[in-house]
Each structure stands twice: as structure tokens, then as C-alpha cells.
Amino acid sequence: MVRNTGRNPKDKLFEGASAFFAFAVLALTALLFVVLLRESMQAIRDFGASFLYSRTWDPVVDQYGALPFIYGTLVSSFLAILMAVPLSLGAAIFINDFAPPWLKNPVAFLAELLAAIPSVIFGLWGIFVLVPLLRDGFMKPVSKYLGWIPLFEGPAYGPSVLAASVLLAIMIVPFILSVSREVLATVPQRQKEAVLSLGGTRWEMIRIVVGQHCIPGIFGATVLGLGRALGETMAVTMVIGNRPEIFYSFFQQGYSMAAVIANEFAEAGGLQLSSLILIGLLLFLVTFVVNLASQWMLSRMVKNASRGI
Amino acid sequence: MANIFEIRNLCGWFGDHQVLKNIRMEIAKFSVTSVMGPSGCGKSTFIRCLNRMHDLTPGFRMSGEILLDDVNIASDRVDPVNLRRRVGMVFQQPNPFPRMSVFENVAVGLKLNGKKMSRGELADAVERSLNMAALWNEVRDHLDRPGISLSGGQQQRLCIARALAVEPEVLLMDEPCSALDPVSTAKIEELIEDLSEKYTIVVVTHNMQQAARISDNVAFFLLGELIEMDKSGKIFTNPSDKRTEEYITGRFG
Ligand SMILES: Nc1ncnc2c1ncn2[C@@H]1O[C@H](COP(=O)(O)OP(=O)(O)OP(=O)(O)O)[C@@H](O)[C@H]1O
Ligand SMILES: [Mg+2]
Numbered sequence: 001m002v003r004n005t006g007r008n009p010k011d012k013l014f015e016g017a018s019a020f021f022a023f024a025v026l027a028l029t030a031l032l033f034v035v036l037l038r039e040s041m042q043a044i045r046d047f048g049a050s051f052l053y054s055r056t057w058d059p060v061v062d063q064y065g066a067l068p069f070i071y072g073t074l075v076s077s078f079l080a081i082l083m084a085v086p087l088s089l090g091a092a093i094f095i096n097d098f099a100p101p102w103l104k105n106p107v108a109f110l111a112e113l114l115a116a117i118p119s120v121i122f123g124l125w126g127i128f129v130l131v132p133l134l135r136d137g138f139m140k141p142v143s144k145y146l147g148w149i150p151l152f153e154g155p156a157y158g159p160s161v162l163a164a165s166v167l168l169a170i171m172i173v174p175f176i177l178s179v180s181r182e183v184l185a186t187v188p189q190r191q192k193e194a195v196l197s198l199g200g201t202r203w204e205m206i207r208i209v210v211g212q213h214c215i216p217g218i219f220g221a222t223v224l225g226l227g228r229a230l231g232e233t234m235a236v237t238m239v240i241g242n243r244p245e246i247f248y249s250f251f252q253q254g255y256s257m258a259a260v261i262a263n264e265f266a267e268a269g270g271l272q273l274s275s276l277i278l279i280g281l282l283l284f285l286v287t288f289v290v291n292l293a294s295q296w297m298l299s300r301m302v303k304n305a306s307r308g309i
Numbered sequence: 310m311a312n313i314f315e316i317r318n319l320c321g322w323f324g325d326h327q328v329l330k331n332i333r334m335e336i337a338k339f340s341v342t343s344v345m346g347p348s349g350c351g352k353s354t355f356i357r358c359l360n361r362m363h364d365l366t367p368g369f370r371m372s373g374e375i376l377l378d379d380v381n382i383a384s385d386r387v388d389p390v391n392l393r394r395r396v397g398m399v400f401q402q403p404n405p406f407p408r409m410s411v412f413e414n415v416a417v418g419l420k421l422n423g424k425k426m427s428r429g430e431l432a433d434a435v436e437r438s439l440n441m442a443a444l445w446n447e448v449r450d451h452l453d454r455p456g457i458s459l460s461g462g463q464q465q466r467l468c469i470a471r472a473l474a475v476e477p478e479v480l481l482m483d484e485p486c487s488a489l490d491p492v493s494t495a496k497i498e499e500l501i502e503d504l505s506e507k508y509t510i511v512v513v514t515h516n517m518q519q520a521a522r523i524s525d526n527v528a529f530f531l532l533g534e535l536i537e538m539d540k541s542g543k544i545f546t547n548p549s550d551k552r553t554e555e556y557i558t559g560r561f562g
Contacts, residue, residue: 101367190404193362194468198418198475199394202365208417212406 033284040278042271051278057244057260059268064275066282068244072254073283076161076236077229079250080168085222087169088176093206096184108181115174123238126167131158131239134166139251153249157241162250164240168232172225179224183217183301184210220297227290231283233258257283313338313479313509314359319373319383321354321363321533328354329371330533336526341501341510343520343541346530347556352513355530356481359511360396361389377479390422397477401484403464405456405471411448414456414467415439418475434474442470443500462493469500473508480504482512486519498523517557521545529553 043051047064054065095108139156146152187209195205241253242263257279268276314336321329328351336342344352361382363369375383382392405414415435419426426434439445444466448459456467465485472480486494501510501523514520520527521541528538537550548554
């Protein structure tokens with residue numbers, strides 16, 4: 001009998017190295033958390049839970065509350081998701097099931113290329129193209145005729161929560177699209193054929209197999225996109241308007257957690273700096289939880305797919 | 310008896326690989342036809358032409374005529390969706406919808422194409438179909454369980470019930486028993502015999518005893534050609550073609 005006594009020393013070295021790096025990643029994350037916590041201690045002590053619901057952000061009187069930023073981040077991200085998910089899912093279905101073969105790869109390639117564009121470029125494009133386009137093509141006519149609806153109230157300046165959400169939506173489409181395509185590709189051919197063989201149309205085929213196989217995966221893709229949208233900084237800062245207010249119209253200007261950190265960090269000190277870091281800590285926790293949730297959902301889906309469910 | 314299918318000079322290609330060569334065949338109404346032949350000879354390709362299942366396969370193309378009640382269904386002008394309601398299909402692997410209950414699995418075809426049925430009508434249709442598929446007695450008390458919680462053989466009969474629910478005239482079956490144990494296989498064979506009173510059945514099988522037991526006619530394919538088709542008694546005792554004889558006596562490749 002051959003006993004596997006000593007493993008190859010190179011294997012051992014490799015194992016040790018990967019364990020070290022895996023541990024290093026964990027340690028870095030923990031360290032990041034600890035540092036954020038330590039640096040924000042002053043704000044936590046001074047404001048406590050009121051930091052979460054206070055609307056004042058006033059360096060003159062040294063009073064800080066994060067509500068407008070939390071609100072702006074959540075609302076713009078959810079709006080972005082609301083726009084990006086149907087768009088990505090539709091595009092994924094088109095690319096996978098309807099596009100003629102010669103169109104398939106170019107479209108998929110271009111869509112995924114979007115993911116590689118630096119966000120400051122998106123921001124510039126937002127300022128020079130998207131914002132004027134939205135202002136003249138959508139906001140002005142809408143506020144003229146539908147301005148009495150609170151959601152569309154107010155003057156159509158341009159930089160706004162709406163502009164930020166649309167820009168965010170465009171930025172997260174590639175991620176949701178690529179995960180959705182993978183999810184759609186896990187549907188077994190025989191399930192599609194089952195629908196067709198019963199006299200289903202292609203559209204019914206997609207509706208049924210998506211309902212049967214893809215809901216958890218699409219949900220995972222959505223949460224992944226949400227994680228991206230929550231943390232996006234540069235592009236949002238450039239088009240959201242940067243006013244720390246609780247808006248109720250999408251045409252109003254808002255602010256986001258990441259944007260306020262980017263704008264004020266360089267000149268801040270003392271309690272203001274500590275408050276900014278506390279916002280950072282909150283953002284860190286939220287994106288961490290959201291990303292964890294999406295990973296968990298996607299891995300569960302992959303497991304189900306391998307069991308043929 | 311009248312023919313439901315008349316197939317004339319059917320050729321089929323995947324890209325430039327010709328898989329079906331000038332098939333001519335007549336299929337009588339309410340008959341059971343077995344399609345036999347060595348692996349890769351085009352049996353599946355052939356029966357999938359009969360309900361235009363290849364429409365979604367990139368690169369597949371066919372020529373010739375497939376007359377279903379004198380209408381050429383191979384023509385682009387025929388809507389494959391309507392055709393598939395008349396020509397149902399059962400697959401090699403049972404493929405119930407995983408998140409649907411037994412009931413929903415059978416009812417799914419009845420809700421397609423915007424059709425609406427009352428709850429009562431739906432329940433009647435589901436019971437009737439499950440009965441025809443000889444599954445009703447086994448599942449009547451747990452219709453709301455997931456379809457995939459059934460055994461393999463039950464799942465296959467569920468798929469048969471699902472196909473029958475839309476009331477097709479023809480049932481195509483591609484090796485419906487190859488994933489099943491002998492007991493389930495015997496049940497499905499019995500079922501095919503019963504169903505042939507009301508349906509025309511075309512079944513692909515590798516099992517000669519099975520073909521002999523269930524079919525009126527046997528078609529023997531080889532390398533994309535229909536070598537011969539005859540009464541099953543004739544094929545198994547006194548085939549006209551030497552290659553058929555070689556195949557059924559097991560002397561073949
Ligand atoms: N989707 C496809 N694309 C390209 N070639 C295919 C495709 N499906 C089948 N073929 C080819 O067509 C030929 C006939 O295949 P088919 O599946 O009809 O054989 P079969 O008689 O059903 O075999 P088996 O008994 O193994 O099921 C084979 O050479 C196969 O490689
Ligand atoms: Mg086959």
C-alpha cells in the first residue's frame with residue numbers, strides 16, 4: 001500500500017501562500033472596519049443615533065446629521081435599479097434568445113465594455129450630454145404639463161436626483177446584464193423545448209422558463225447592481241446637484257453619502273471629519289451586507305442549477 | 310385507414326451535414342409507429358421535423374414535404390405554434406417544470422396563447438389528462454406537490470399527461486422509456502397501447518422487444534435513410550432488406 005505521507009513541498013508552499021493571502025484579505029477588511037470605527041468615534045459619541053435621522057449638516061455650528069445623504073443614496077440607487085433591471089433583463093433575453101448570431105457578440109461585447117469605462121468619464125458625459133438632454137427633452141416638458149404631480153414638481157435645472165439615477169442605471173446595466181445572461185444560460189434546453197412542444201410561443205417560453213429557473217438569479221443580479229449603485233461616487237457627485245436636502249421631487253437636487261465624503265473630505269477636520277468618516281462606515285456596512293446577500297443568493301442559484309432545479 | 314402524415318422527399322441538414330436523405334413515409338391515423346436504427350442515424354432529427362422542433366436550432370434546414378392532413382407543415386407559411394398544439398411531444402428525459410405542482414404542470418399548456426379556462430374546467434381537464442396517462446390514482450391526493458417530487462416513471466407519465474392536456478392528434482415520443490426502470494417502462498408501453506385508440510403515436514426506441522410489443526408499423530433508419538417500413542410482424546420475422554435483418558439480428562456494427 002502506498003501511503004501519502006509527505007506532500008510535494010511546492011504544493012505545501014502554494015497552499016501556505018494562498019492561505020496567507022486569503023487571511024490577508026480578511027485582515028484588511030477587518031482593519032478597515034476598525035480604523036473607520038476609531039476615526040468616527042467622536043461623531044458617534046457626540047450625536048449617537050440622532051446622526052441617522054438628523055437633517056442638519058452645518059459646519060458653522062458644527063452640527064452633523066446624515067439623513068439627507070442616506071436618503072439621497074438610497075433613493076437614487078433604488079431608482080437606478082428600477083430602471084436598470086428591466087433594461088438589462090430585456091437586453092439579456094434579446095441577446096440570448098432573439099438576436100441574430102451576427103448581432104449577438106457585438107452587442108454583448110459593447111454592453112460589457114461599458115463596465116470598463118472609468119466613472120469620471122460617465123460623470124463628464126452626464127454633465128455635457130445626459131443632463132442637457134434630460135432637461136430639455138424630458139424635465140421641461142414634463143414639468144410644464146405634469147408639474148402638479150409632486151414627483152415632478154419644481155424647476156427643471158438639470159442636475160438632479162433624476163439625472164443621477166439615470167446615470168447610475170446606465171452604469172450598472174453591464175453588471176446586471178452579464179449576470180442575467182449567465183442566469184438565462186443555465187436554463188436547460190429541454191425545459192425550453194417542453195414549453196414549445198405544448199404550443200407555446202417564444203415569448204411564453206421565455207416567460208415560463210424565467211419564472212421556473214431564473215428568479216433567484218435575477219434577484220441576485222439586482223442586489224449586485226444595488227451594491228454597485230450605493231457605492232458609486234464620482235459620477236453621482238457630478239450630476240446630483242449636491243444639496244443636502246430631503247427632496248420629494250425627482251427634479252430636485254440631492255446629495256449622496258459617497259458624494260459628500262468626496263466633496264468635503266479634503267477641507268474637513270475635527271468633528272466634521274469624524275462625521276464624514278462615520279458616513280463612510282455606514283456606507284461600508286450597507287454595501288458589505290448587500291454584496292454578501294447577492295453572493296449568497298447567486299451561489300444558492302448555482303447550487304440549484306447543478307441539481308437540475 | 311387514412312393517413313395522417315404523408316412525408317415526401319424529406320431531407321434535413323445541420324449546416325452542410327446531411328442528416329436526413331429523401332425520406333418518404335406514410336403514417337396511418339391511430340397507428341403506433343416505431344422508429345428504429347443505430348445511434349446517430351437521424352431518428353430524433355426525423356421526429357423533431359414532424360412538429361418543427363428544429364425551428365430554433367441554428368443551422369438546421371430541411372426540404373421536401375410533410376403533409377399533415379394534406380397541408381405541408383414544412384412550409385414557412387405554417388405557424389409552428391398551432392402545429393405543435395396538434396402534434397405533441399414527449400422527451401427522453403422527463404422534463405416537468407421544477408417550480409410547478411403536479412396540477413400546474415398538467416394545466417400549463419391550457420393556459421398558453423392567452424386561453425382562459427374556469428377553475429372547474431381546468432380541474433376537469435387535468436383529471437382527464439392524468440387519467441389518460443394512468444397517473445391519476447397515484448397523484449390524486451397530492452396534486453399540489455411539486456412535479457419533480459414524483460419518481461422518474463411518474464414524472465414521465467406526468468409529461469405525457471401534460472402533452473395530452475392540450476388535446477393533440479399526434480404524440481411524438483423520443484425514447485420515452487430510456488431513462489426508466491422496467492416496471493415504469495411496462496406501464497408506459499401499456500399506456501401507449503391504450504392511447505393509440507385516440508391518438509396517432511410515433512415513438513423512437515432502441516428496444517426491439519418494445520417495438521414489437523407496441524407498434525403497428527416499424528420504420529428502420531440507417532445513416533439518414535429510411536431503409537424500410539412495414540408491419541411490425543413483417544419487419545421482425547421477414548424483413549425485405551438485408552440491412553434491416555442484420556440490425557434486428559444484432560449482426561450490425
Ligand atoms: N443540434 C445539432 N447540431 C448539429 N448536428 C446535430 C444536431 N443534432 C443532431 N446532429 C447530428 O445529426 C445526426 C443524427 O442525430 P440524431 O440525434 O437524429 O440521431 P438519433 O438517431 O436520434 O441517435 P440516438 O439513437 O443516439 O438518439 C448525428 O450525426 C448528429 O451528430
Ligand atoms: Mg435520438
